[in-house]
Amino acid sequence: MAAAAEHRLDPVAALKEAGLAGFVALMLAVPLAGLETVSAPGGLTINTRWDWVAIAVGSVFIGRLLLILWRERGRRRGGPTMDLGIAETLRTAMPILAAAGIAFAVLLPFLPFADRRVLDIGILVMTYIMLGWGLNIVVGLAGLLDLGYVAFYAVGAYSYALLAIHFDLSFWLCLPLAGALAAFFGYLLGFPVLRLRGDYLAIVTLGFGEIIRIILINWYDLTRGPDGISGIPRPSFFGLDFARSPPPDGHTFHTFFGLDFSPLHRIIFLYYLILVLALVTNAFTLRIRRLPVGRAWEALREDEIACRSLGINPRNTKLTAFTLGAMFAGFAGSFFATRQGFISPESFTFIESAIIVAIVVLGGMGSQIGVVVATLVLIAGPELIRELQEFRMLAFGGLMVMIMVWRPRGLLAFRDPTVRLHPPPRRRFGLGRGKAAETGAK
Amino acid sequence: MNPRSEPLGGAPLLQVEHLTMRFGGLVAIGDVSFEATDRKITAIIGPNGAGKTTVFNCLTGFYKPTEGRLTLNHPHKGPFLLERMEGFTIPQKADVARTFQNVRLFPAMSVLENLIIAQHNVLMRASGYTLWGLLGLKRFRQAEAGSVDLCRYWLDRVGLLDRADDDAGNLAYGDQRRLEIARAMCIRPVLLCLDEPAAGLNPRESAELNQLLLAIRDEHKIGILLIEHDMSVVMGISDYIVVLDYGRKIAEGVPEAIRNDPTVIKAYLGEAEEDELPPEVAADLARERASQAEG
Numbered sequence: 001m002a003a004a005a006e007h008r009l010d011p012v013a014a015l016k017e018a019g020l021a022g023f024v025a026l027m028l029a030v031p032l033a034g035l036e037t038v039s040a041p042g043g044l045t046i047n048t049r050w051d052w053v054a055i056a057v058g059s060v061f062i063g064r065l066l067l068i069l070w071r072e073r074g075r076r077r078g079g080p081t082m083d084l085g086i087a088e089t090l091r092t093a094m095p096i097l098a099a100a101g102i103a104f105a106v107l108l109p110f111l112p113f114a115d116r117r118v119l120d121i122g123i124l125v126m127t128y129i130m131l132g133w134g135l136n137i138v139v140g141l142a143g144l145l146d147l148g149y150v151a152f153y154a155v156g157a158y159s160y161a162l163l164a165i166h167f168d169l170s171f172w173l174c175l176p177l178a179g180a181l182a183a184f185f186g187y188l189l190g191f192p193v194l195r196l197r198g199d200y201l202a203i204v205t206l207g208f209g210e211i212i213r214i215i216l217i218n219w220y221d222l223t224r225g226p227d228g229i230s231g232i233p234r235p236s237f238f239g240l241d242f243a244r245s246p247p248p249d250g251h252t253f254h255t256f257f258g259l260d261f262s263p264l265h266r267i268i269f270l271y272y273l274i275l276v277l278a279l280v281t282n283a284f285t286l287r288i289r290r291l292p293v294g295r296a297w298e299a300l301r302e303d304e305i306a307c308r309s310l311g312i313n314p315r316n317t318k319l320t321a322f323t324l325g326a327m328f329a330g331f332a333g334s335f336f337a338t339r340q341g342f343i344s345p346e347s348f349t350f351i352e353s354a355i356i357v358a359i360v361v362l363g364g365m366g367s368q369i370g371v372v373v374a375t376l377v378l379i380a381g382p383e384l385i386r387e388l389q390e391f392r393m394l395a396f397g398g399l400m401v402m403i404m405v406w407r408p409r410g411l412l413a414f415r416d417p418t419v420r421l422h423p424p425p426r427r428r429f430g431l432g433r434g435k436a437a438e439t440g441a442k
Numbered sequence: 443m444n445p446r447s448e449p450l451g452g453a454p455l456l457q458v459e460h461l462t463m464r465f466g467g468l469v470a471i472g473d474v475s476f477e478a479t480d481r482k483i484t485a486i487i488g489p490n491g492a493g494k495t496t497v498f499n500c501l502t503g504f505y506k507p508t509e510g511r512l513t514l515n516h517p518h519k520g521p522f523l524l525e526r527m528e529g530f531t532i533p534q535k536a537d538v539a540r541t542f543q544n545v546r547l548f549p550a551m552s553v554l555e556n557l558i559i560a561q562h563n564v565l566m567r568a569s570g571y572t573l574w575g576l577l578g579l580k581r582f583r584q585a586e587a588g589s590v591d592l593c594r595y596w597l598d599r600v601g602l603l604d605r606a607d608d609d610a611g612n613l614a615y616g617d618q619r620r621l622e623i624a625r626a627m628c629i630r631p632v633l634l635c636l637d638e639p640a641a642g643l644n645p646r647e648s649a650e651l652n653q654l655l656l657a658i659r660d661e662h663k664i665g666i667l668l669i670e671h672d673m674s675v676v677m678g679i680s681d682y683i684v685v686l687d688y689g690r691k692i693a694e695g696v697p698e699a700i701r702n703d704p705t706v707i708k709a710y711l712g713e714a715e716e717d718e719l720p721p722e723v724a725a726d727l728a729r730e731r732a733s734q735a736e737g
C-alpha cells in the first residue's frame with residue numbers, strides 16, 4: 001500500500017499522454033472522417049467535415065484522460081481483488097446461469113417479442129456461439145491460435161451445398177458428411193502446420209483461410225466461383241417441407257399438423273436446429289475436457305516441453321484438437337448453407353475468422369459461457385444498433401478496447417478443475433484469496 | 443572398465459557410452475561414459491555450464507546426441523536405445539521421467555490435474571482413445587479412479603494433499619518443485635532424472651527433499667539420476683557420483699572418494715577462485731583449460 005501511495009497522479013504527464021493520443025486521433029481522423037467524397041455534377045469532389053474531426057479528437061482526448069484516472073484509481077485500490085470476487089461469485093452462480101440461459105434460448109420463439117427479426121438475430125447469434133464453441137477447442141483449450149477457422153466453415157457449407165444439389169442427399173445425411181469433410185481438411189492442414197507455434201501458426205492458418213476462399217472463387221466448374229451456389233435445398237422436418245402448398249400426394253409441415261401456414265415455421269425450425277447443434281457442440285466440449293485427451297490439450301497450451309517429458313505426443317494431440325474443431329465448423333457451415341439457400345465466397349472472408357477468434361478471446365479463453373456472453377456483446381449488440389450504420393464497426397472496435405482494458409484476460413476467464421479430490425464448495429478466505437489475487441494481477 | 447561392483451548382476455539400468463554433444467563449434471559434452479544402477483542414486487555434479495543439463499536433454503530425447511550410445515535396460519521390457527527414440531516415446535515406452543532445472547508445471551491447471559496428466563497414456567488406452575470415454579463406459583471410470591488414487595498417494599508423499607484442487611501456479615516455490623517430482627513419479631518410471639531439485643530450497647526443505655529421494659529409491663526400487671550443483675547436498679544421499687567439468691568426465695566414484703579427489707577439488711576450488719579474479723584473467727584461464735580438455 002505504501003508503494004501505491006507513491007503513484008500520485010501527475011497532471012502534466014496525464015495531459016501529455018492524452019494529448020499524444022489526441023494527436024494520433026487527429027492524424028487518423030483527418031483523412032478518415034474529415035474528407036468525404038461526394039459525387040457532384042462535374043465528377044467527384046471532396047467535402048470537408050472539420051466538425052467530425054473535432055468530435056473524434058475531442059472524444060479520444062477526454063477518453064484517454066478518463067482512462068488514466070480510472071487506471072490510477074484501480075492502482076490505489078490495490079489491483080483486481082474485486083475481479084476475483086466477481087469470478088468467485090460467477091463460479092457458484094454458473095450452473096444457475098447456464099440453466100437460465102438454455103431455458104431462455106428454448107423459450108425464445110414463444111416469447112411475445114419474438115418476431116421475424118428477433119428470430120433471425122437469434123439464429124445468427126446461435127451460429128456464432130456454435131462457431132465460438134468449436135473454435136474454443138482449438139484456441140481456448142489447445143492454445144493453437146487459428147486465424148483461418150472460417151475455411152472449415154466454408155468447406156462445410158460448400159460440401160453441404162454440392163452434395164445436396166448433385167446427389168440429392170437429405171440434410172441429415174449431408175450434415176455428418178460435411179462435418180467429416182471439414183474434419184478431413186483440418187487434418188490435412190494440421191499435419192504440416194502444427195509444428196509451428198504461436199505467431200507463425202496464426203500466420204499460416206490465416207493464409208490457409210485465404211487460400212480456401214481463393215480456390216472457391218477460381219474453381220468455377222465446381223463452385224461457380226463468385227456467382228455462388230443458389231437453390232440449396234432447405235431442410236425438412238422429418239420429410240415435411242415448409243412450403244405453402246403441399247405436393248399433390250403428400251403433406252407439408254402446416255397441413256400435417258393442421259396449422260395455418262406461416263413463414264415463421266421454417267425460421268423457428270431453423271432456430272431450434274442451430275440451437276441443438278450448438279448445444280451438442282457444447283456438451284461434447286464439456287465432456288471431452290474431462291477426458292485424457294482434453295486434459296492433454298490444456299496441458300499442451302500450458303507447457304509443451306513438460307508434456308513431452310510426460311510421454312504425450314504433441315503432434316497427434318494438437319491434430320485431434322484441430323480436426324475436431326474443424327468438424328464443428330463443418331457442421332455449422334452446412335447449417336449456414338441450408339439456412340441461406342445461397343452461398344458464395346463472400347461469406348467466408350477473413351473478417352469472419354477474426355470475429356470468431358475475438359469471441360473466444362474476449363469471452364475468456366476456454367470458457368464456454370464466456371463465448372455466449374461475448375457473442376451476445378459482439379454479434380447481437382451491433383445487430384440491434386444497425387441504425388447506426390457505419391458507426392457499427394466503430395462501436396465494435398470501441399467495445400473490444402473497453403473489454404480488453406476492463407478484463408484483459410477475457411470476460412469470464414476462470415476455469416474449474418476437470419477432476420477434484422475435495423468437494424467444490426470450499427470458499428477461500430484471508431490469505432488464500434490474497435495470494436490468488438497476487439498471481440491474478442501479473 | 444568401471445570399477446564399481448555390480449550387486450544385482452546383469453547390465454546396469456542405464457549405460458551412457460561415449461556421449462558427445464556439439465553445438466556448432468561448442469563441445470557441450472565430450473566423450474562422456476557412465477552408468478546408473480537400479481535402486482541407487484547416481485549424482486552428476488559439476489560447476490555451472492559443465493554440461494549436466496545437456497546430458498539430461500540427450501537422455502530424454504530433447505537433443506539428438508552428436509555421438510554415443512544411450513542404453514536403458516528396462517527391468518521388464520528389455521533394452522531401449524534412447525538416442526534413436528523420438529522424444530516423447532522415451533517417457534512413454536522406456537519409462538524415463540525427468541524434472542527441469544526451471545520448474546515446468548501447468549500453472550493454470552490444478553495440482554491434481556498436473557499429476558493425472560502424467561497418467562495420460564494409461565488413461566488414453568483405458569478411454570479407448572477417447573471413444574469409450576465419451577460414452578462414459580465403466581472401464582474408463584475405473585481406470586481414472588485408479589489414476590486418481592496414484593495421484594493421491596503421491597500428493598500425500600509430497601505433503602500437498604490439501605492443496606490438490608488449487609492452481610499449481612499458486613503454490614510456493616518449494617511446493618512446486620516437489621509437485622514436479624511427484625508428477626514425474628506418476629508416470630511410474632524405472633529411471634527418474636532430477637535436474638537440480640534442491641535449487642532455491644531453504645535448508646529445511648532441502649533436508650525433506652533428501653528424505654523423499656531416499657524413500658523413492660528404497661520403496662519404489664527405481665534408479666535416480668540426480669544433477670546437483672552443490673557438492674555438500676549431494677554427498678549425503680548419493681550412492682555414486684560422476685563429476686563433469688567443461689563437458690568432460692573428470693572423476694567418478696563413491697562419495698568419500700570424490701570428496702578427496704584432487705581433480706574435483708581443483709575444479710571446484712578453481713571455480714571459487716575465479717569468482718575473485720578479474721574477468722579477463724578468468725576468461726583466459728577458462729580458455730586454457732578448455733584447450734587442455736580438448737587435447
Ligand SMILES: Nc1ncnc2c1ncn2[C@@H]1O[C@H](COP(=O)(O)OP(=O)(O)O)[C@@H](O)[C@H]1O
Nearest residue numbers: 465468470488489490491492493494495496497
Ligand atoms: N541448445 C543449446 N545451444 C547451444 N549451446 C548450448 C545449448 N544447450 C546448452 N548449451 C551449452 O552447453 C554448455 C553446457 O550447458 P548445461 O548443460 O546447461 O550446463 P549445466 O551443467 O550448468 O547444466 C553451456 O556452455 C551451454 O551454453
Ligand SMILES: [Mg+2]
Nearest residue numbers: 494495496543
Ligand atoms: Mg543445468
